[in-house]
C-alpha cells in the first residue's frame with residue numbers, strides 16, 4: 636500500500652529510483668501500474684524529451700520521462716490521466732497528476748518565449764532558463780473558481796456539453812487578469828446562468844491537473860435573477876432539491892465535495908472531508 640508522496644526537485648544524474656513515462660498518449664503502465672524501475676525504463680526504446688526528478692514516494696525518488704511520442708514497450712500500454720483518476724489509487728493519481736503538470740510545462744518551455752533559443756533545465760529549482768535573456772520560466776498554475784450556488788434546500792447545478800451524459804455539476808471558470816477571486820466568481824455565475832449571488836464563502840481548494848488548474852471552491856447564496864443558460868457553454872441549468880439530485884461528478888472532485896458538504900449541512904449529517 637503506497638501512502639506518502641512529497642514533491643521535490645531531484646538531480647537526474649543520480650542513479651536508481653522509480654520513473655513514470657508520459658507521452659501524448661498518456662502514461663505507460665503494465666499489470667503493476669505506472670511506476671517502473673527507472674533503470675529498466677531507460678533501457679527501453681523511448682524518445683525522451685526531458686527528464687525531471689519530481690519527488691519521493693514512500694522515501695524512494697521518482698522521476699518523470701517526458702517523451703516526444705509514445706512507443707511500443709513489451710507488456711505495456713498507454714493510458715490517459717483521467718483513467719488513473721477514475722480507476723486507480725489516489726496517491727498514484729497524485730504522483731501522475733503532478734508528473735503531468737511538470738511534463739506539460741517541460742514540453743511547452745523547451746524554447747525561450749522571448750528570443751526563441753533553447754532553454755536549459757535549472758538544477759535544484761523547478762525552472763527553465765534562457766541565459767541571453769536571463770529569463771526563468773516556472774510551471775504555470777491557472778486559478779479557477781468553482782462555486783455551488785444555494786437557495787435554501789435547493790442548489791444550482793448545470794451541464795456543459797463536454798460533460799458525461801446526465802451529469803450535473805457546479806459552475807466554474809478561470810480568473811482573468813485584474814480580477815479578485817470574488818470578482819471572478821460573480822462574473823462567471825452571471826455569464827453562465829445570469830444569476831446574482833451574495834454571501835460568498837470559501838470552502839477549500841484542489842489541484843486539478845487538466846492541465847494545470849488550482850480550483851478554489853466556494854459556496855454562494857442566491858441573490859436574484861432567473862436562470863438563462865449561456866449559449867455554447869451551458870446546455871442546461873436547474874435548481875435541484877438536496878433530497879432529489881441528478882447524477883453528480885466523481886467522488887474525489889472538489890465539485891462533488893462542495894455539493895456533499897451542503898447536502899450534509901441541510902440534512903444534519905456529518906460533513907465529508909475534501910480529498911487532498
Ligand SMILES: [Zn+2]
Pocket residue numbers: 747748749750751752765766767768769770
Ligand atoms: Zn531568451
